[in-house]
Amino acid sequence: MSQSSSFLERIGFFKSGNVGESGWGRTLGVGLISLFYFLPVLFIIFTSLKPQDMALSVPPTLSPTSLFGLIPDHYVFTPTLENFSSVFSRSMTSGGAPEPTGFDRYFFNSIVIASTSVFLALIIGTLAAYGFSRYPLKGNDTYLFIILTTRMLPAIVVIIPVILMFRVVGLSGSYIGIILLYTAFNLAFTIWMMKSFFDELSTDVEDAARIDGSSETKVFLKICLPQVIAGLAATFVFGLILTWNEFLFALLLTGPDTRTVPVAMNQAVSSGGRGTDWTLLASIETLFLIPVFLVTFFLQDHLLRGVTFGTVKR
């Protein structure tokens, strides 16, 4: 064994001795690839920090810092936070006074609508998944497949009857309407995912609890639910990511008061016939990314465990 390899191993660069574990060498390699994969996102984030007139410069400005002279000057821009304040308030006509853009309201709407509908879907879907798993009905698989088919059609097909229905009932433009629709939209995935979780649990513990006199409600809440927390977290993250960014339903079914960020973003960047406002779009998206990013990050461990546990049969 050469001296150099043992030195690299001593500082943790390699870990050849341990199966399934690697050292900093892998961090470096995977880090480079991950960073490359992340570049388009990084570019959006950087664009949000650029002065407006530099957004479309050629050559493209790539970095807010020259990294101690590593990056040539014509790739460097001077970062500014101005774009973020213009998300919430800016002048709508050229030279006019800044006006509130209503984006605080849209962010609030997105948070309320996405979180409420994902939670609702989680509650209703988990109950149903438990039902499908523990009290199989005749033709259980058929019901489950029908539930899955609700996800197979292009949204546009479902949406026309929904628009008509909402108009008749007076739900168009209301929170309740869009929340209910998103709840249904998330249910199929929730039920499929959570059912496979409940299928994996051993029923012995539940039976033991029943023999000890626990009610069905208690068995579900105290015995089953704690065992599928990872699954709940994983389902929550997936549902949140999909709902958070949903565009078409929101475009057609929300009103001025209930508009969500993706719709408002689309309008804000293409209004006024001046073409895309790149820095504005980038700042909105950067702000909009933060909540899902944080949720995903904090639930990441559950996410991996959850997906595994839910779908791998032993």
Added chain:
Amino acid sequence: MSAVVIDRPAPQLFEVAPDNWKLAILAGLVVSILAALALPASVSFWIVGAMAALVAAAFVVNAYRRGYYGGLLVAPAIAVLFVMNIFPLLWSLGLSFFAYQSNQQSIRFVGLANYVKALTNDLAAPANWHALINTAMFVVFTVAAQMIVGFLLALLFSKQFPLRKYLLILVLTPMMLSVVASGVFFTYYYDPTFGILSYVMNQFSNEQFILMDNKVGAVAGIVFADAWMWSPFVMLLVLAGLVSVPKYLYEAAAIDRVSGWRQFWNITFPYIRGLLMLALLFRTIEAFKLADLVILLTKGGNDTLTISYHLIRIANEQNKTSEGAAISYLMLFMVIVLTNLYLYIANRRSQGA
């Protein structure tokens, strides 16, 4: 709350009892039909709704009295799905048998005419077929790209190493972006004048590089953007499979001097087969619906029109609601056949092993 299982016989058909769901359905149907015929839509809607609630209540009471917890637990989900998904689906299925345009009041029963038109009309059928073939092409390319990239990414992250958690979230981020933003930014990356891609290409040749000016480039651009966004989804599923392989199996393989290739097929692959299938299923369903990126990147130009975008044009821009519904049901039929084929193959494999 202990189980209240009452061993009483089900009520006779015409006996008025809170758990007589058969009578509730019968009464509900009669009242609903009468209301729908006699009253204006805005009133009859609520009456039909009330009848549906009555039937649901009867089901719940029946389920509770006889201890059918399954029915009780499933009921709320079914109710939401019914109102928000299945009912609109049936409605649009019904519409597909009518001649109806959402910008006109007239509605007329035409039977299978919409389907016949979609499949055989000299003008409509070739366009549909063409959009469908384009879609099939996108499904094959995007799903293949996502599976391969997602799989390779998952392999990168399969071992534990310092800072893994932080690098993983970087790779997951594209999936969290709003399609509006990432799609629009991809038009920038591909832009012939300002875009980064053409800037990079210009360093190698002096000609202006225009990615999207032919079909191959346009398809490549869309596939790349879609694969970039959704490979993390595949990665997450595959990675979950990879980390679920017990470590001692790899240790045993090391002791047994199993070759890397054999170790992958015999030990690792069985753990990710089911998840790969699930990823394939969900991504195929989604790929069939591909429209947003096409709208943002090419607006259907350079022969990149997909069936979903085609549908949006027919149903939304041309207001041919019922025609669009007919096409989408033809499409649904195909997706169902395809997914059942998947599930069939997946089940046969897992039983065969």
Added chain:
Amino acid sequence: MSTIEIRKITKKFGEFVAVRDADLKVEAGEVVCLLGPSGCGKTTTLRMIAGLERATSGDVIIAGQRMNELAPDKRDIAMVFQFYALYPALTVGENIAMPLHYEGLSAAEQQARVKKVADILHLGDVLDRLPGRISEGEKQRVAVARAIVRDPNCFLFDEPLSRLDVELRHSMRGQIKGVLSNLSKATVIVTHDQLEALTMADRIAIMRDGLIEQVGSPHDVFAKPANLFVGSFIGTPQMNLISANFKSYNNGKAKVTFDKQDVDIGVNHAVAKLKPGQITVGIRPRAFSVVGKDTKDTIEAVSELIEPMGAETLIHARTKTGNDIRVVVPRDKRVKIGETLHLVPDPAQTHIFGEDGKAVRA
């Protein structure tokens, strides 16, 4: 030559020292058991020999070659894992054949080898089944079969029998011992079950808190425990350990004080070198003879609990000052609860441990 040697091997996990300066040599054809309570570092030691864990310092020498840096697949070893580690997607036959692929045998040769070990371990009927569909005992035998199907440098077993029920364990102990005796390889078995170690091993290495406390034949570790820990760990029922004050030694007898009374106990002559002071007297429960009356040589204790164990009877007794004493007497010796017993320890089975816990022995 199939030998295993570890020299001054140490494993640290961060600050925690799992194994400290362990030395051990296993000759060809010898079976050595690493025995100790859970968390004592015995599995870590085994994994370092296998190459699944890197030694922080020290050397691992297999077949005369230093192998510290070599990955497990370069060491040419066979190992049976605690949870068997059978490949779940492969049939029993395919599992057993896995180590053979490396050797580049033809399919027919592989089949023949698999069939041979399957016959030895009575697995002929389950070769086509998946590991999920066979019993615990069969799984265990498959794991052993996979290890002995080829001709490695040495064998390593990690708690091979811990998941079997008592009866199976008993029969598998015999089977494994039989199989191993025909192979003349260096073998290390990790176990926490002393009966397993005593019956299967040629030598036993007893570990505690990362240290090897004693290495010796099953007879030696039982009859001549090197220190307090080994004395108390080996043997059931547990050895009686009584703190006492050593006064003097005279002609094969030690005068010690405990229970505020002086007793003369027959001991090893090495005790002569001991200075007066605090000691621990270790006496095996089977080493007492019950005599009729109180003399200078007897220990007095009142019986409190009587447990018949079939051929023998275990008596829990208590001395005046509250020391517990376990005594095993033949089945025909009748003892009543509350009876005062006069006990004379057998000098050959009486161990004196000095203040440092080490046995005082010639």
